Amino acid sequence: MYLCNTSDKDYLKIIDPACGSGTFLTEAILQINEIASGTKINQDGKVYGFIKDRKTEKRIEDSIFGLELNPLSKSIADINLFFSMIQAYGNYTNSENIDLINIYRTNSLEINNNFKIDNDIEEKLMFVKDEIRNSRMYKYNLLKAKNQKYDIIVGNPPYGSTKGDSYIQNTLIPFALPEHNFDAEGNNTDFHKGASKGKVPKHEKNIGKLNDLYAYFFGLSDTLCRDNGIIAYITSNTYLTIPTYKWLRKYLLQNYTIDYLINFNEVSEKTNSMFFPDAGIATNIIIMRKTPPSKNHVINVLDLSKNTEIKDKFEAFSEINWVKTNSKVNKNHIKDFKIKPLEKINFKHIPQKDFLTNKNYTFSLKEHTEKMILDKIASKGELLSTNYKPSMGVDVGDLIFVQKNEKNLKTIFNKVIIHKDFSLIKKTLKSHLISQFSKNNIDTIFDKDKVVKFLYQKDMQAYTYDKVYYTYLDKNILWRARIDGKVPLHSNPIFSKEKLLILERRDKEKIVTSVTDELLVPQHGGRFMYISPSKDISVDELYLLSGIINSNVTQFYYRYRSLGNKDIIIPKLRMIDLSLKNEIISLSKKVHELMYERNRYLYVEDNLYSKNGEIIKANILNTTNYWSVKFEDSLVIDYTVENIEKESDKIILNDAITIFPSNGTDISNLYSLIKDYKGHLIDSPLIVDIYKMKNISANYIEDIRNQVNTYFDNINILTAEIYKLSSKDLEIVNNSN
Secondary structure, eight states: OBOOSSSSOOBOOEEETTOTTTHHHHHHHHHHHHHHHTOOOOTTOOOOSOOOOOOGGGOGGGTEEEEESOHHHHHHHHHHHHHHHHHHHGGGGGTSOOOOOOEEESOTTOOOTTOOOOTTHHHHTTTSOHHHHHHHHHHHHHHHHHHSOEEEEEEOOOOSBOOOOHHHHHHHOGGGSGGGSBOTTSOBOOOOTTOOOOOOOGGGTTTTOOOBHHHHHHHHHHHHEEEEEEEEEEEEGGGGTOGGGHHHHHHHHHHOEEEEEEEOSSTTOOSSOTTTTTOOOOEEEEEEESSOOOTTOEEEEEEOTTOOSHHHHHHTTEEEEEOOOSSOOOGGGEEEEEEOOGGGSOOEEEEHHHHHTSGGGOOOOOOHHHHHHHHHHHHTEEEGGGTOOOEEOBBOSSGGGEESSHHHHHHHHIIIIISOOGGGSOHHHHHHHHHHHHTTOOOOSOOGGGEEEEEOGGGEETTEESOOEEEEOOTTTSTBOOOOTTSOGGGOGGGOSEEEEEEEEGGGTEEEEEEEESOEEEBOBTTEEEEOOOSSOOHHHHHHHHHHHHSHHHHHHIIIIITTOSSOEEEOGGGSOHHHHHHHHHHHHHHHHHHHHHHHHHHOOSOEEOTTSOEEEEETTSOOSSEEEEEOOOSSOOOEESOOEEOSSOEESSSSEEEEEOTTOOHHHHHHHHTTOOEETTTSOOEEEHHHHTTOHHHHHHHHHHHHHHHHHHHHHHHHHHTTOOHHHHHHHHHHO
């Protein structure tokens, strides 16, 4: 924090461009105290009168700057810095007031490029009225603070989605925009300030659309930092791998020497945050110098993303005394701490140039062996979008139009569409329907052919999906039905029975896929897509892709090099040996079939039979090999059940219906499955799980699991063969999953 290259030491200029309550800046004052005094600060930070020099040009307050938009935070920062300076100067504040604290309330991202420093400003304002002079000086000092260069930029910039206008983007982060990374012919080129915009290839158009506020502060720090200056930020870690930050990463890697990179979480991880319980932000720290890296420069990397306990994360770089608690510890349980010396922190050392060879310049924090495997996969792969264009699912506008069954859906249709009862729906769909009714676009006759199965993202899994619901697929009713009016219905991909469903589960670090052979529509979502058969891809190739994408090999690459990029790497299908293709297709189909059988058993509440015709689930009112049903003679049978009773040879549902177990059926097991039922047997059928009754349910599920694991392992081996991975490579891949 102190320059020692001259006989008369100068303080470095430090700024926090989003200083909040001034935490980093007050800590900077403590560090200056420590260096100036040559005395270590005690753990309470109680230091007084270490600074003995009160010359105007040497004052700490001329070296510490903060910018903050929130007025309350700005006021708190003023107070915090004021008292920190009192501590620093001690009795020297008696002879000379602290009359300037360089904390300014302003939008840091608004830059005035026309500002010029005027060293004679005070002289020019000497004879102006005090209030006018003070106002003009404050404005001048504010503009000066936002335009001068700094030695150190530190902070925790704000997070959150934003849509920066083109001026701010081109002023602060032109290097992060795709149009500044291609020449006029569409060839990738290095960023050059002031160069004309280039031609962006179609597949690159969405890369560089930064929509998180903290990204703009990287650009701001690049503007404010002097050459060889230092930037130290704690931010969201999404920029490490997500595609939209591709060009930002490239610029940092080429123009900055990154000294430290500390990653606390998996990308976009909501749980296990260092800020818990106050916030669920996945974070990292980057410390870098504004000078291009030397050829052999290595980054000190500490990757704590795999540490599942907050305690382990903190103790990786600190010596901590924790408050005793019976609950899981978080940051609020820290009693006191001391940062470990750098030599005692277990940093990995990764050559900075290695990141420039990664796909999309991602900060893959893996060891060298794993990097070689990732490079092998990249060399033989291509982006999914290279040959296939995934489609998006349906946005219903309001989940009221998603129901468990057709009956419930028709009830909603009648209320909303026929009776125009909009009290049930939210604003988005309400506005849409009002508009459609005004144009006479709504057909108020319920059409059963428009009822289709609907799949939520949450129910999607590898090779299968848990449950399906029902929606009313009418483009005039649903907000975004994804039905192109120019495309005939029979050829619209949304109506294809076969679909390869692809879901990026970023929070779980997975891409999961499944092939469906029934007509259903997936829920709309930026990370939930589907591919339908076409001239470019057959149904069998959908199964091929599903097997490959679900494999450990693809998941390994996604996790460590493409996390957050739904446009995943796949092998070049045309280059895969035909026998390998056919093997993977066959295995993928077998896994899909087994998972389908498993889910039918777990979720279907109706009469259910195995492939060989064996009864698996049965309605209690149906006579089976396991029981018979006797109905009392009556003109009207009562199907209401309030209390089920068991006798030695029968189970009495009510006065009208009695169940007689067959020989070999354990009456106690059957009774235990149905004894708690209450309701109407027609409206709410009582379904008996035969496998549970026979105590073989667990064995059935375990048998399916074992078969799936065997097929899955074989797919992993075949996928590794496509990428020319060795058995040792595959072992590393499997151990990482």
